[in-house]
Amino acid sequence: MRKISLSNLDKLFALISEKAKLYLPVDGKNGIASFKLWEEGVQMSQALNTTRSAKDFFFPQTENLMEFKTEGKNIEIIDTRTEKEDFVIFGVRACDVKSFEILDRVFLSEPVDSYYASRREKGVIISLACGRPAETCFCKTFGIDPASPEGDITAWKTATDLYLKANTEKGEKLLASLDGITEACGEEAVEEQKKEISAIMDKLPLKDLTTDKFGVGKTKEYFNSPAWDELSSHCLGCGTCTFVCPTCQCYDVKDFNTGNGVKRFRCWDSCMYSDFTLMAHGNSRLSQKERFRQRFMHKLVYYPDNNNGMFSCVGCGRCLAKCPISMNIVKVMKTLGGKEND
Amino acid sequence: MQKVTREMLIEKASALLAEGKVDRVLGWKNGEFSYDVTPFVFTDVESMKKDFVFGDFAFANFSKYLIKETKKSENKVLVFLKPCDTYSFNQLLTEHRFNREKVYAVGIPCDGMVDVSKIKEIVGDGIISVESGDLIKVETLYDGVKEIAKKDVLAERCVNCKSKKHVAYDELMGEEGEILDSNRFDEVAKLEAMTADERYAFWQNELSRCIRCNACRDVCPACTCEKCVFGNPNSGVENKAASNSFEEKMFHIIRAFHVAGRCTDCGECSRVCPQNIPLHLLNRKFIKDINAFYGDYQAGEEVGSRAPLTNYTKEDLEPSEAVNKEEN
Amino acid sequence: MQVNEYKPKIVAFCCNWCSYAGADLAGSNRLAYPAEVKVIRVPCSCRVNPMFILRAFQRGADGVIICGCHPGDCHYTSGNYYTRRRMALLFSMLDYLGIEKERTRVEWVSAAEGAKFAATMNDFVQTVTALGENKRLEDLRCKK
Numbered sequence: 001m002r003k004i005s006l007s008n009l010d011k012l013f014a015l016i017s018e019k020a021k022l023y024l025p026v027d028g029k030n031g032i033a034s035f036k037l038w039e040e041g042v043q044m045s046q047a048l049n050t051t052r053s054a055k056d057f058f059f060p061q062t063e064n065l066m067e068f069k070t071e072g073k074n075i076e077i078i079d080t081r082t083e084k085e086d087f088v089i090f091g092v093r094a095c096d097v098k099s100f101e102i103l104d105r106v107f108l109s110e111p112v113d114s115y116y117a118s119r120r121e122k123g124v125i126i127s128l129a130c131g132r133p134a135e136t137c138f139c140k141t142f143g144i145d146p147a148s149p150e151g152d153i154t155a156w157k158t159a160t161d162l163y164l165k166a167n168t169e170k171g172e173k174l175l176a177s178l179d180g181i182t183e184a185c186g187e188e189a190v191e192e193q194k195k196e197i198s199a200i201m202d203k204l205p206l207k208d209l210t211t212d213k214f215g216v217g218k219t220k221e222y223f224n225s226p227a228w229d230e231l232s233s234h235c236l237g238c239g240t241c242t243f244v245c246p247t248c249q250c251y252d253v254k255d256f257n258t259g260n261g262v263k264r265f266r267c268w269d270s271c272m273y274s275d276f277t278l279m280a281h282g283n284s285r286l287s288q289k290e291r292f293r294q295r296f297m298h299k300l301v302y303y304p305d306n307n308n309g310m311f312s313c314v315g316c317g318r319c320l321a322k323c324p325i326s327m328n329i330v331k332v333m334k335t336l337g338g339k340e341n342d
Numbered sequence: 343m344q345k346v347t348r349e350m351l352i353e354k355a356s357a358l359l360a361e362g363k364v365d366r367v368l369g370w371k372n373g374e375f376s377y378d379v380t381p382f383v384f385t386d387v388e389s390m391k392k393d394f395v396f397g398d399f400a401f402a403n404f405s406k407y408l409i410k411e412t413k414k415s416e417n418k419v420l421v422f423l424k425p426c427d428t429y430s431f432n433q434l435l436t437e438h439r440f441n442r443e444k445v446y447a448v449g450i451p452c453d454g455m456v457d458v459s460k461i462k463e464i465v466g467d468g469i470i471s472v473e474s475g476d477l478i479k480v481e482t483l484y485d486g487v488k489e490i491a492k493k494d495v496l497a498e499r500c501v502n503c504k505s506k507k508h509v510a511y512d513e514l515m516g517e518e519g520e521i522l523d524s525n526r527f528d529e530v531a532k533l534e535a536m537t538a539d540e541r542y543a544f545w546q547n548e549l550s551r552c553i554r555c556n557a558c559r560d561v562c563p564a565c566t567c568e569k570c571v572f573g574n575p576n577s578g579v580e581n582k583a584a585s586n587s588f589e590e591k592m593f594h595i596i597r598a599f600h601v602a603g604r605c606t607d608c609g610e611c612s613r614v615c616p617q618n619i620p621l622h623l624l625n626r627k628f629i630k631d632i633n634a635f636y637g638d639y640q641a642g643e644e645v646g647s648r649a650p651l652t653n654y655t656k657e658d659l660e661p662s663e664a665v666n667k668e669e670n
Numbered sequence: 671m672q673v674n675e676y677k678p679k680i681v682a683f684c685c686n687w688c689s690y691a692g693a694d695l696a697g698s699n700r701l702a703y704p705a706e707v708k709v710i711r712v713p714c715s716c717r718v719n720p721m722f723i724l725r726a727f728q729r730g731a732d733g734v735i736i737c738g739c740h741p742g743d744c745h746y747t748s749g750n751y752y753t754r755r756r757m758a759l760l761f762s763m764l765d766y767l768g769i770e771k772e773r774t775r776v777e778w779v780s781a782a783e784g785a786k787f788a789a790t791m792n793d794f795v796q797t798v799t800a801l802g803e804n805k806r807l808e809d810l811r812c813k814k
Contacts, residue, residue, distance in 0.1 A: 326378035542768025654751035
């Protein structure tokens with residue numbers, strides 16, 4: 001384990017920036033924190049959660065896939081991918097780090113999504129232990145420990161110092177290159193913080209939420225539940241929950257006619273939208289209830305069915321904070337799971 | 343102003359349910375925390391006693407929900423309307439969007455809603471409970487109980503409240519308020535006073551955060567098309583994440599334009615924006631312009647009024663005069 | 671005159687009943703107006719939806735002009751009155767967003783005003799040429 005004084009944080013960022021582009025959470029106007037490129041003078045945000053998750057780095061909102069140009073009878077296919085450089089993301093919370101594992105299972109299983117894979121390969125993740133969870137946090141429900149996030153390097157921020165520990169080869173390489181300004185240290189302070197965080201976790205309002213009632217093989221039990229009517233009855237059908245979600249991975253591939261060629265790109269899509277899964281014959285999910293059910297069944301039942309019981313929610317709480325009508329996965333779990341979950 | 347409490351509303355609802363005047367109640371249901379209130383249809387008093395809430399976070403403008411709700415049954419539905427909601431209510435009636443006969447509207451006074459993000463700016467994350475009052479008591483995980491003056495955390499739309507008067511109801515609880523002299527166009531005027539470059543930079547910065555979740559459209563009581571142009575896969579601009587800065591601008595210009603003259607300035611669009619984009623400043627620009635060009639007009643003030651964009655006079659100003667008016 | 675290679679792209683939405691015929695008249699009277707002006711015929715100036723204008727900018731237009739019948743002369747009685755209100759609000763909104771107001775224009779040109787059509791187009795092209803390329807309402811994907 002290495003440490004560096006917080007007063008030297010800028011030096012650390014500058015040193016990392018020399019090697020690769022460094023992104024970290026920065027406070028914006030109106031209380032919106034987002035990942036921004038670090039430059040001299042940029043201050044790291046104290047916010048717990050960026051409004052948009054860190055999935056953008058590997059699975060951006062829109063991404064150009066390729067371009068076509070025709071000349072006579074020849075079609076030229078141009079590779080337009082932009083991810084060519086290494087980059088480092090600093091300050092990723094435990095929940096967001098876990099979301100990468102969920103996305104990996106989708107994009108890195110056969111057939112491998114080469115766009116996602118190459119971004120994953122080029123990105124180094126420095127996670128940050130989460131010392132002040134919000135009331136909306138429930139990562140513990142999904143077995144995530146906010147005090148020991150995964151990632152290539154794990155960082156802990158105490159009142160005076162930043163502690164760094166490498167978890168992977170990539171992380172070790174990066175950490176070794178920072179040896180000049182960091183110093184070796186013991187783990188006492190980190191252990192202390194872990195204890196503090198664990199004590200806070202026991203105070204969170206959603207601490208007792210469990211996944212016991214969900215997971216593999218529950219499709220029949222919940223699919224036709226009458227509760228869906230009530231839960232979805234006021235859903236607006238907007239895409240807020242899916243777009244702020246770190247694990248939502250649906251996208252659409254579209255061609256854009258530029259007037260002098262065709263650009264093929266993909267962009268996030270949302271199962272809440274009326275034109276999602278639209279096919280030639282029409283739409284297989286005609287009502288908002290069906291769309292709403294799809295989203296939560298996917299997180300709590302279908303994904304676990306296909307991934308050895310792993311849930312595709314990480315309890316980051318973004319949908320709790322952002323849904324216009326405050327309908328969210330916690331309310332769904334409590335309603336479907338019955339009283340015991342209340 | 344006489345305060346209307348949760349208990350009074352439940353009492354009113356239970357009387358109307360018992361009389362058989364209505365068979366369901368569109369109200370607010372409490373959530374996990376004090377501030378995450380969800381719209382909900384109650385059918386009995388017991389569930390209302392358990393889950394019904396009314397207070398500083400009863401934001402949801404129910405007018406739009408009436409379109410769907412009135413189609414569900416032949417019986418009347420009880421709806422509670424705050425003053426600003428009644429404007430949307432009238433506007434929807436003007437556009438024949440729901441059957442007035444199937445609604446029993448109870449007007450309730452409102453002394454402003456609280457924006458939880460403003461509370462978070464003061465106390466940070468970790469809000470466990472919020473107790474209403476002129477002094478709001480916020481209990482947090484990390485700093486114990488904090489007291490904040492309600493006026494400091496009022497939602498933007500309530501700071502610039504345009505009216506405490508109900509323009510539609512079957513029955514009114516509490517006292518009737520008045521149309522207020524709000525400063526709601528001040529922000530717009532401030533932007534107008536900037537140079538074009540500054541305005542461009544301002545909007546570029548704001549709109550670039552848009553993720554095209556369409557929440558602003560979906561919550562808007564004026565956006566009630568069965569099929570939205572942004573939901574049409576043949577339009578090339580359908581519901582999908584915005585692909586670049588042009589699409590962000592186009593979406594917001596068209597969204598605001600489609601409701602121009604019909605927008606009652608209820609402020610729901612800005613409230614629901616996950617990226618806190620001040621969308622009301624686009625709608626208010628149209629309202630301000632309409633007032634300046636064609637005479638004062640408040641959408642929803644009366645049922646059946648002719649919207650400015652479906653009307654004209656022979657002496658209207660020319661488009662060239664519209665922009666050269668505020669030369670800078 | 672300075673040699674300037676930049677030639678703006680101008681889209682002109684012209685009402686079938688007046689300015690489209692006005693353009694014709696300009697042609698038959700051998701009145702010159704720049705070839706950069708691409709005329710799109712519409713049944714009434716009121717047919718022009720704000721989205722058309724934004725789409726034109728997206729696809730590379732540097733200026734958009736709408737030509738309709740003089741107020742009072744609309745073939746459909748009142749179409750151009752609605753155009754007038756709509757475009758007044760739209761142009762004001764574009765200006766509010768910091769987009770150069772000179773890039774959009776509405777002119778009333780009758781079928782008999784071939785000379786006015788040519789003069790209007792000449793003037794508009796000159797204005798837009800002075801502004802240069804449309805940068806604020808462009809779609810980068812459409813750039814070559």
